[in-house]
């Protein structure tokens with residue numbers, strides 16, 4: 001199989017760093033995107049890979065990243081939107097005025113994808129979104145309260161952001177599959193990583209106590225991402241789907257109708273035009 005150019009966010013740690021290592025081992029050109037320059041440089045040095053940094057809490061940083069990627073890579077075969085986080089009990093607002101979970105996990109990757117869409121179409125590329133089972137456990141989307149202004153709870157905000165990612169995946173695939181751009185989302189498993197590192201966050205205890213040894217390794221968490229990035233979309237697996245353990249699975253019922261996907265897409269596009 002020909003080597004692909006794979007842009008991978010959240011590549012400085014956990015599932016992203018493990019996926020980057022395996023995709024490099026398989027001969028692909030992996031473009032690492034991290035937030036921390038020191039951590040990203042260290043992983044890039046080990047993998048002999050190009051690297052960039054961006055903080056998704058700032059949409060200006062996402063726009064600068066997209067400009068660098070467009071200037072640096074004439075082909076982008078895969079965009080893996082893997083960066084993500086869960087936040088603490090107090091609702092936080094980004095520099096752009098958005099609830100932090102909504103921005104970092106959904107709005108920033110949506111913006112990055114839209115800024116790279118033409119390049120991805122030219123490359124007949126694919127977008128892979130790292131979602132989470134939390135879309136089913138905690139997701140309950142209210143289009144009238146996307147920023148959790150009325151009803152903030154960290155797990156619900158996280159579950160909603162991961163549900164929004166799935167709806168975005170489905171709508172992107174629906175719109176662009178006939179143009180050559182496909183998209184899939186997946187749940188990586190419950191993985192011992194730096195995830196939920198914010199003390200006091202809803203899931204901190206599970207990830208940072210002795211319970212941690214019951215969780216999967218980052219390498220295991222990377223398997224579905226590697227399967228999707230390495231394979232041929234539409235041939236090795238169906239696109240416009242949500243995957244668990246490298247197989248199509250059922251997401252939250254809110255993502256199954258298609259109507260809400262379109263409404264969310266339009267609302268998000270309008271929001272970004274105002275920023």
Ligand SMILES: NC(=O)c1ccc[n+]([C@@H]2O[C@H](COP(=O)([O-])OP(=O)(O)OC[C@H]3O[C@@H](n4cnc5c(N)ncnc54)[C@H](OP(=O)(O)O)[C@@H]3O)[C@@H](O)[C@H]2O)c1
Pocket residue numbers: 009010011012013014015016034035036039054055056057082083084085104130131132133187188189190191192193194195196
């Ligand atoms: N671990 C699990 O059990 C689990 C389960 C379901 C889904 N997921 C999802 O899997 C993905 C990877 O998580 P992980 O478990 O590998 O966690 P991790 O070890 O904490 O890695 C998260 C990555 O995202 C980056 N990131 C965090 N906030 C960012 C921001 N504001 N701007 C840019 N990059 C940012 C981190 O950068 P830094 O290195 O600078 O922090 C890091 O590279 C996430 O989307 C997460 O929601 C994880």
